[in-house]
Amino acid sequence: MGRHTEASHRREVFTGTRTLLKVALHQDRPKIAPWVGLISVLSVSSILAYRWIFPDLADRKTLAMAIGANPAMQLVFGAPRDLLTNDGFNAWRAGALGAFFAGLMAIIIVVRNTRADEDSGRAELIASGVITREARLLVAVLMATVAAVALAVVCFLLTWASGGEPHPTAVLSLTFAASALMYAGIAAVAAQLGSDARSASSIAIAVLGVSYVARGYLDSTGAEEWTRWLTPLGWLEQTYPATQNNLWPLVPAVLLAIAMVALALGLQRRRDFGLGLIATRPGPARAPGLGLPGLAVRIHRGSVITWMIGFAFLGLVFGTLAASVGDVFASNPAMGAIIASGAATAEGLRFAFVATILHIVGIVTAVMGAQVLMRVYAEETDDRVEPVLATATSRTAYLGSNVLIALASTALGMAVAGTVMGLVAGASDAGIGFGDVVRQAIVTIPAVWVLVGVSVATVGAEPSRRIAGWLVIVATFGITLLGPTFKLPDWMLGISPLYHVPNVQAPSPGWISLAGLGAVACLLYAVGFAGFRRRDVH
Amino acid sequence: MTPPEKVIAIEGLVKRFGSFTALDGVDLDVGRGEVHGFLGPNGSGKSTTIRVLLGLLRADGGHVELLGGDPWRDVIALHRRLAYVPGDVSLWPGLSGGQAIDLLGNLRGGLDRARRDRLIERFELDPTKRGRQYSKGNRQKVAIVAALSSDAELLILDEPTSGLDPLMEAVFQDEIAAVKDEGRTVLLSSHILTEVEALADRVSIIRQGRISQTGTLAELRAQTRVTVSARLAHPPTDIASIPVLHDPHLDAHGRLTATVEPDQVNAAMAALVPHEMSQLTVSPASLEDLFLRHYDDERAS
Numbered sequence: 001m002g003r004h005t006e007a008s009h010r011r012e013v014f015t016g017t018r019t020l021l022k023v024a025l026h027q028d029r030p031k032i033a034p035w036v037g038l039i040s041v042l043s044v045s046s047i048l049a050y051r052w053i054f055p056d057l058a059d060r061k062t063l064a065m066a067i068g069a070n071p072a073m074q075l076v077f078g079a080p081r082d083l084l085t086n087d088g089f090n091a092w093r094a095g096a097l098g099a100f101f102a103g104l105m106a107i108i109i110v111v112r113n114t115r116a117d118e119d120s121g122r123a124e125l126i127a128s129g130v131i132t133r134e135a136r137l138l139v140a141v142l143m144a145t146v147a148a149v150a151l152a153v154v155c156f157l158l159t160w161a162s163g164g165e166p167h168p169t170a171v172l173s174l175t176f177a178a179s180a181l182m183y184a185g186i187a188a189v190a191a192q193l194g195s196d197a198r199s200a201s202s203i204a205i206a207v208l209g210v211s212y213v214a215r216g217y218l219d220s221t222g223a224e225e226w227t228r229w230l231t232p233l234g235w236l237e238q239t240y241p242a243t244q245n246n247l248w249p250l251v252p253a254v255l256l257a258i259a260m261v262a263l264a265l266g267l268q269r270r271r272d273f274g275l276g277l278i279a280t281r282p283g284p285a286r287a288p289g290l291g292l293p294g295l296a297v298r299i300h301r302g303s304v305i306t307w308m309i310g311f312a313f314l315g316l317v318f319g320t321l322a323a324s325v326g327d328v329f330a331s332n333p334a335m336g337a338i339i340a341s342g343a344a345t346a347e348g349l350r351f352a353f354v355a356t357i358l359h360i361v362g363i364v365t366a367v368m369g370a371q372v373l374m375r376v377y378a379e380e381t382d383d384r385v386e387p388v389l390a391t392a393t394s395r396t397a398y399l400g401s402n403v404l405i406a407l408a409s410t411a412l413g414m415a416v417a418g419t420v421m422g423l424v425a426g427a428s429d430a431g432i433g434f435g436d437v438v439r440q441a442i443v444t445i446p447a448v449w450v451l452v453g454v455s456v457a458t459v460g461a462e463p464s465r466r467i468a469g470w471l472v473i474v475a476t477f478g479i480t481l482l483g484p485t486f487k488l489p490d491w492m493l494g495i496s497p498l499y500h501v502p503n504v505q506a507p508s509p510g511w512i513s514l515a516g517l518g519a520v521a522c523l524l525y526a527v528g529f530a531g532f533r534r535r536d537v538h
Numbered sequence: 539m540t541p542p543e544k545v546i547a548i549e550g551l552v553k554r555f556g557s558f559t560a561l562d563g564v565d566l567d568v569g570r571g572e573v574h575g576f577l578g579p580n581g582s583g584k585s586t587t588i589r590v591l592l593g594l595l596r597a598d599g600g601h602v603e604l605l606g607g608d609p610w611r612d613v614i615a616l617h618r619r620l621a622y623v624p625g626d627v628s629l630w631p632g633l634s635g636g637q638a639i640d641l642l643g644n645l646r647g648g649l650d651r652a653r654r655d656r657l658i659e660r661f662e663l664d665p666t667k668r669g670r671q672y673s674k675g676n677r678q679k680v681a682i683v684a685a686l687s688s689d690a691e692l693l694i695l696d697e698p699t700s701g702l703d704p705l706m707e708a709v710f711q712d713e714i715a716a717v718k719d720e721g722r723t724v725l726l727s728s729h730i731l732t733e734v735e736a737l738a739d740r741v742s743i744i745r746q747g748r749i750s751q752t753g754t755l756a757e758l759r760a761q762t763r764v765t766v767s768a769r770l771a772h773p774p775t776d777i778a779s780i781p782v783l784h785d786p787h788l789d790a791h792g793r794l795t796a797t798v799e800p801d802q803v804n805a806a807m808a809a810l811v812p813h814e815m816s817q818l819t820v821s822p823a824s825l826e827d828l829f830l831r832h833y834d835d836e837r838a839s
Binding site: 196285289295302383386536 | 615
């Protein structure tokens with residue numbers, strides 16, 4: 001009898017799952033496809049570009065030396081194992097980054113189909129149907145699984161068709177799928193903890209971000225091999241695509257995913273529909289002084305504080321890295337030769353490294369700034385701008401209060417990361433001055449404001465084109481970090497605003513280019529504000 | 539300068555979204571101190587008209603005057619003098635209801651604290667709950683309290699009571715009646731016909747982006763057919779042969795129902811007398827008949 005009820009219970013758990021999965025997949029397919037496409041392009045493009053840019057062994061050896069001596073590149077992309085083959089290059093360039101984006105894709109899918117649906121009330125319609133409590137969560141996880149499998153298959157086929165060897169390509173594609181599965185599980189748990197979609201995705205993305213940066217830190221400092229097991233993204237690296245092609249490190253990844261989903265199901269039984277385990281406290285009954293600035297602060301406060309903690313953490317990690325960069329240079333004979341020849345000083349190289357790291361920080365702050373602006377548009381589509389503009393509040397003041405938050409928070413983010421980085425690096429005997437690091441962080445701010453300006457211009461004037469706000473950040477990321485590797489001409493590198501950031505240690509820093517950045521930023525903000533005054537608000 | 543007679547004056551208002559014409563020449567007049575009912579089926583252009591009045595949408599054609607000013611150009615000055623309740627209230631998830639009320643009041647240029655507290659009590663609203671915790675009706679109450687706490691001379695209400703329970707609906711009607719007694723003006727878009735019947739001095743009906751009828755309820759009734767119902771001892775073989783009767787229906791027991799143009803009631807009686815009427819009722823159109831007829835025409839066209 002016990003077995004009978006258990007079996008029938010198990011059957012009941014899945015009641016409605018199939019129907020719901022079908023409908024939900026149909027709904028989400030157009031949203032999942034771009035992720036699968038973009039991550040596959042990451043892999044395909046490195047296969048194609050490698051043969052084109054590094055045709056012979058000499059080029060490839062130069063590349064391997066340059067990357068091996070550049071901890072910043074290892075921080076972002078991971079430790080290179082073999083840059084002399086096409087697949088080895090792909091494993092390095094697409095491996096860590098692809099796993100990151102696969103994880104992000106899974107988080108977005110799971111949160112959208114759990115908490116976001118509860119917030120909008122759509123889930124209530126579904127939950128009232130013939131369906132178990134577990135089914136909605138299972139469907140979200142299954143959708144992420146479908147996306148993970150689709151990603152592995154599409155990425156494998158496209159990369160293989162572009163000239164990747166089947167075995168390493170299969171291993172690489174499977175690490176992407178494994179990452180999606182792990183972070184789907186983590187997002188399922190986060191969806192039970194957060195009290196709404198936004199806090200749920202913040203929790204899950206924070207876990208992803210911390211594991212990525214931790215992996216980068218371990219890779220770039222050449223830490224002990226066993227430490228790579230400390231972060232789930234490190235497990236994926238242990239597959240060594242193109243060199244060892246190990247599949248067994250994917251077993252713990254799948255086990256983690258299963259454990260997380262089981263935990264999420266357990267937590268879901270313990271919480272009420274529409275609420276998280278982290279309960280909402282009652283708010284104040286009145287707010288006599290609350291006005292437009294207060295509203296803008298309250299809308300963005302939570303996410304900006306989270307970001308600031310992240311920037312302090314980034315500063316700490318990067319500062320430690322900058323302090324140890326001297327050792328890395330010393331242990332690299334090629335770099336030693338360059339320094340010995342007098343072509344560059346060790347201090348100059350270290351500071352160039354600090355400046356590059358601050359470019360990365362700048363890109364991350366720009367993501368935060370763009371997010372602030374995208375939130376402004378979300379407020380509009382959620383009908384919360386209409387009642388505000390129906391009061392004696394001008395559109396300029398409304399947009400302005402939010403743009404001010406974007407400008408101030410990005411500047412503060414650079415300052416926080418720069419200060420922590422300067423303190424940590426300055427305390428070491430690496431010969432990097434605290435003041436120089438902070439000043440270099442400050443002069444990076446105008447370039448960040450240019451990047452954020454694209455979001456201001458589109459959200460203000462033409463929100464249907466707001467994707468440009470993200471694209472410009474992705475393009476800048478690509479040009480800044482990969483442009484030099486791919487030997488792009490100067491005019492192309494110059495498209496990135498970060499290219500024009502002066503080096504404060506240079507004898508004559510390019511202050512004029514700083515003024516140029518300011519002018520471009522002003523133009524973008526003017527377009528945004530003028531457009532927002534003129535267009536229909538919904 | 540004497541205050542303008544008309545608080546809202548719209549002439550030939552056109553608004554297009556791409557190739558779709560949402561408003562196709564709307565004319566609407568609302569006089570000072572009047573409660574004006576604004577009715578129409580879903581998607582007929584009520585909210586679009588209101589958004590143009592609020593300066594959220596830019597008119598593509600026609601002339602719109604609000605409180606003697608241009609709603610697109612004089613946004614700030616005009617908005618100090620009006621309060622708005624949207625039909626679908628979306629609150630800031632992290633702000634409490636009390637904070638949202640104060641915020642909207644502060645942004646308008648201040649609110650009457652005593653009145654705010656009295657309204658919160660009357661509408662039985664818990665102001666300490668967060669935006670995301672309120673039910674639809676309670677979100678609506680937050681917006682209503684925020685609007686009614688002001689001294690605004692014009693209230694623009696877009697289906698303000700959707701989701702309110704009947705008790706709260708009664709409180710709302712009571713409060714609007716008080717607003718009217720103070721001589722303030724109200725534009726009330728609603729689907730709750732009893733509410734409009736109880737409050738509105740005049741009514742405008744919008745259909746497919748045009749005002750199809752406007753006037754006092756009495757005037758609208760005068761234009762709408764009267765319902766006649768009677769039992770006939772000798773029913774005619776072909777009821778359709780009596781031309782003054784519209785939509786006639788005759789059941790097996792000789793019970794006739796039909797509608798008659800208001801000025802043809804006498805002629806209808808004369809035509810029916812030979813068939814020996816009993817249990818006769820002649821009733822003027824209810825507001826509901828009036829709208830059902832309008833909404834039906836729309837579906838037919």
